[in-house]
Amino acid sequence: MRIVILDSADEVAAYGAEIFIRCIRQKPAAVLGLATGSTPLALYRRLIDANRDAVVSFAKVSSFNLDEYLGLAGDHPQSYRHFMNTHLFDHIDINPDNTHVPPGDAADPLQACADYDKLITKLGGIDIQLLGIGRNGHIGFNEPSSGLQSRTRVKTLTRATIDDNARFFSTQEFQPHLSITMGIGTILEARKVVLLATGAAKAGAIKAAAEGPLTASCPASALQMHPDALLIVDAAAAAGLE
Numbered sequence: 001m002r003i004v005i006l007d008s009a010d011e012v013a014a015y016g017a018e019i020f021i022r023c024i025r026q027k028p029a030a031v032l033g034l035a036t037g038s039t040p041l042a043l044y045r046r047l048i049d050a051n052r053d054a055v056v057s058f059a060k061v062s063s064f065n066l067d068e069y070l071g072l073a074g075d076h077p078q079s080y081r082h083f084m085n086t087h088l089f090d091h092i093d094i095n096p097d098n099t100h101v102p103p104g105d106a107a108d109p110l111q112a113c114a115d116y117d118k119l120i121t122k123l124g125g126i127d128i129q130l131l132g133i134g135r136n137g138h139i140g141f142n143e144p145s146s147g148l149q150s151r152t153r154v155k156t157l158t159r160a161t162i163d164d165n166a167r168f169f170s171t172q173e174f175q176p177h178l179s180i181t182m183g184i185g186t187i188l189e190a191r192k193v194v195l196l197a198t199g200a201a202k203a204g205a206i207k208a209a210a211e212g213p214l215t216a217s218c219p220a221s222a223l224q225m226h227p228d229a230l231l232i233v234d235a236a237a238a239a240g241l242e
């Protein structure tokens with residue numbers, strides 16, 4: 001695991017975006033693993049700008065998102081499919097058919113999970129996986145105690161994650177407590193993993209991920225086993241590191 005510490009969240013986004021742009025320029029049909037949440041937004045804005053300026057094309061790219069709320073269809077405003085369309089896919093030249101988000105409205109979620117992993121394999125595996133990190137060390141929706149070799153599956157969200165994400169839902173709105181998430185084993189199969197973390201609230205999780213024991217109590221610590229995992233963090237998120 002390598003760690004790059006930068007002064008600001010903006011520099012984290014710029015550094016991360018450059019890695020994605022370089023990857024796609026080297027392999028125009030790259031398979032990207034993507035994340036939602038607040039952290040990747042600035043990186044996505046940079047990818048949109050680079051696409052607009054013809055620095056990079058997504059015309060041959062495929063993507064797989066980490067996770068989706070179980071119970072929300074893709075046209076629901078709080079769904080991660082909607083998030084990805086709004087914040088990235090609608091603004092770049094990617095073929096929508098090549099973008100994949102776990103189906104939150106699947107009639108048979110367990111089958112949908114198995115199908116998702118199969119499709120990743122069929123398309124050659126993920127070249128570069130983008131990750132954020134939860135305050136409790138989760139990656140995707142792999143909450144603490146997730147199996148380190150887990151595959152894409154249905155997961156119950158912890159109270160901490162439900163509370164963290166409540167900011168996206170209005171008080172009257174149904175907030176799902178279940179998700180479909182790529183497993184930790186699925187994530188570790190990506191050829192390269194890039195985790196972004198910004199802000200003081202992530203300092204404990206980053207310390208546990210990078211310097212703590214390899215443990216299911218901190219799912220991100222599994223990245224210690226990955227041969228090409230890079231953590232890009234700002235000074236605030238790095239504050240706990242030795």
Ligand code: F6R
Pocket residue numbers: 034035036037038039040066067131132133134138139140141
């Ligand atoms: C989102 C995801 C989550 C987030 C994490 C951090 O697809 O997989 O693991 O990356 O909850 O979220 P933010 O960036 O909002 O702090």
